[in-house]
Amino acid sequence: MRHRVLCATGRALARTSIAAIVLIALVVMACVTILYVRHHQQQRDTGAVAAPRVAQAAELPREGSFLQTVRLTDLQAPGTGEFGVTIPWDDAWFFSDPTRYNPDLAFASSVLASLAYAESGYYQQGSDQPAYMELALASLGFEDVSTESYRYRSEVVDEVLSLVTQTADSAAYAVASKPIASEDGAYDAELILVSVRGSYGSEWLSNLQILFEQDERAQEADRAIADAVVRSSGADRAAGAEEDNPGYTEAAQEICDELSGRIRRAHGRGRSVKLLVVGHSRGGAIANLVGAWACDSLSTAASDNAIVPLHAGDEVFTYTFATPGTTTDADARGGRYASIFNVLNPADIMTYLPLQAWGYERYGVDASLPSSEDESFAKYYEQMSSSFADIVGSSCPVDADADRKARALIDGLSERIASIEELKTPAGVAHAFAILAEHVDPTTMLNGHYPSVYIAWLASQADR
Numbered sequence: 001m002r003h004r005v006l007c008a009t010g011r012a013l014a015r016t017s018i019a020a021i022v023l024i025a026l027v028v029m030a031c032v033t034i035l036y037v038r039h040h041q042q043q044r045d046t047g048a049v050a051a052p053r054v055a056q057a058a059e060l061p062r063e064g065s066f067l068q069t070v071r072l073t074d075l076q077a078p079g080t081g082e083f084g085v086t087i088p089w090d091d092a093w094f095f096s097d098p099t100r101y102n103p104d105l106a107f108a109s110s111v112l113a114s115l116a117y118a119e120s121g122y123y124q125q126g127s128d129q130p131a132y133m134e135l136a137l138a139s140l141g142f143e144d145v146s147t148e149s150y151r152y153r154s155e156v157v158d159e160v161l162s163l164v165t166q167t168a169d170s171a172a173y174a175v176a177s178k179p180i181a182s183e184d185g186a187y188d189a190e191l192i193l194v195s196v197r198g199s200y201g202s203e204w205l206s207n208l209q210i211l212f213e214q215d216e217r218a219q220e221a222d223r224a225i226a227d228a229v230v231r232s233s234g235a236d237r238a239a240g241a242e243e244d245n246p247g248y249t250e251a252a253q254e255i256c257d258e259l260s261g262r263i264r265r266a267h268g269r270g271r272s273v274k275l276l277v278v279g280h281s282r283g284g285a286i287a288n289l290v291g292a293w294a295c296d297s298l299s300t301a302a303s304d305n306a307i308v309p310l311h312a313g314d315e316v317f318t319y320t321f322a323t324p325g326t327t328t329d330a331d332a333r334g335g336r337y338a339s340i341f342n343v344l345n346p347a348d349i350m351t352y353l354p355l356q357a358w359g360y361e362r363y364g365v366d367a368s369l370p371s372s373e374d375e376s377f378a379k380y381y382e383q384m385s386s387s388f389a390d391i392v393g394s395s396c397p398v399d400a401d402a403d404r405k406a407r408a409l410i411d412g413l414s415e416r417i418a419s420i421e422e423l424k425t426p427a428g429v430a431h432a433f434a435i436l437a438e439h440v441d442p443t444t445m446l447n448g449h450y451p452s453v454y455i456a457w458l459a460s461q462a463d464r
Contacts, residue, residue, distance in 0.1 A: 325360030340364025
């Protein structure tokens with residue numbers, strides 16, 4: 001009797017195991033088929049949501065100085081996640097000195113950078129979410145808005161496929177143009193905007209590229225970028241191109257290629273170019289490189305073959321937010337990059353990574369938001385919290401002492417892990433996990449990183 005029970009049990013387990021294996025095989029085959037079909041669709045430019053076409057509204061102000069309310073989404077906003085924010089706009093900003101920090105332009109740019117995330121929902125099959133970027137830029141007077149890069153970079157299947165095809169280092173971005181008039185009323189300048197989306201799905205992994213040896217494809221891409229930088233700005237920048245964070249260079253190169261056509265067309269119309277580059281988080285890092293390469297081209301009166309074909313008389317305005325380290329270039333803080341402003345929240349741990357102790361910097365000038373060490377921080381924090389509640393419709397998630405916790409974490413990492421190479425060792429990994437376990441609350445660690453927090457801080461500063 002016992003033998004028969006054991007035999008029956010064994011047969012049942014065998015049938016169950018076979019059924020499980022068959023089920024797993026079917027799931028794998030289904031996933032492979034889905035990815036194959038999607039890859040085929042990408043190759044034939046089918047199966048993706050079409051780019052929106054948003055008509056200009058005649059009653060909206062399109063030039064000069066005005067206030068404009070735009071709508072976007074954020075994880076911190078209640079309900080559907082949508083909220084509205086009123087931003088200042090003035091075309092005259094782009095005829096002023098780009099090396100002078102403009103708090104109003106910084107505020108407007110933080111919203112433009114956040115819109116790059118909100119746009120993703122439109123490009124998901126079956127979504128009824130509006131094209132937030134196109135609607136906002138139309139209300140600000142921009143024309144020829146392109147968000148084509150989102151088409152195959154906003155669905156879950158696209159993010160999975162990018163891991164298979166090794167294209168996760170790309171990024172979605174919006175590009176738009178706007179003729180602007182100088183003081184004499186002549187439309188002799190063209191404002192070109194690029195807003196880069198931050199980490200989205202598998203793209204987040206590109207932040208870790210510095211930890212791994214680059215594959216042959218990535219090395220070839222970096223060599224191509226270095227060659228382009230050599231052509232645009234001389235041999236002194238060849239090394240700098242190779243020193244830029246490899247997780248961001250491929251996307252930056254693609255954006256520069258997109259910008260080049262617009263810049264040449266503007267020049268062909270006899271207009272100077274005012275380039276505005278914005279982005280948050282990984283998008284801020286990519287924007288930082290695009291801005292730096294544009295400054296390289298501009299500072300050397302580069303030819304039309306340059307990586308960004310700017311000419312004498314053109315100007316670059318770059319505002320990045322929550323930006324991690326982008327380069328080990330020793331000249332990153334040089335005067336050449338004085339028109340790049342990196343707005344950083346001291347309570348945002350992502351802005352400290354990769355560590356400065358490992359040699360990483362950002363191109364341009366760091367503009368820090370208030371810190372708890374500031375004498376008037378309590379007042380500033382209250383103003384920011386009030387702005388957050390007014391704009392987003394919920395309580396600010398950032399504690400007043402969050403920056404102290406962030407610095408304690410970074411100080412611990414810097415003391416125990418001296419370099420990237422040390423981090424790759426078993427001891428380095430153990431030290432990192434121990435420090436993270438001691439200092440990081442996973443439920444709050446990214447609160448200071450949210451785009452809405454940056455918007456609230458800058459809104460409160462613009463109101464002062």
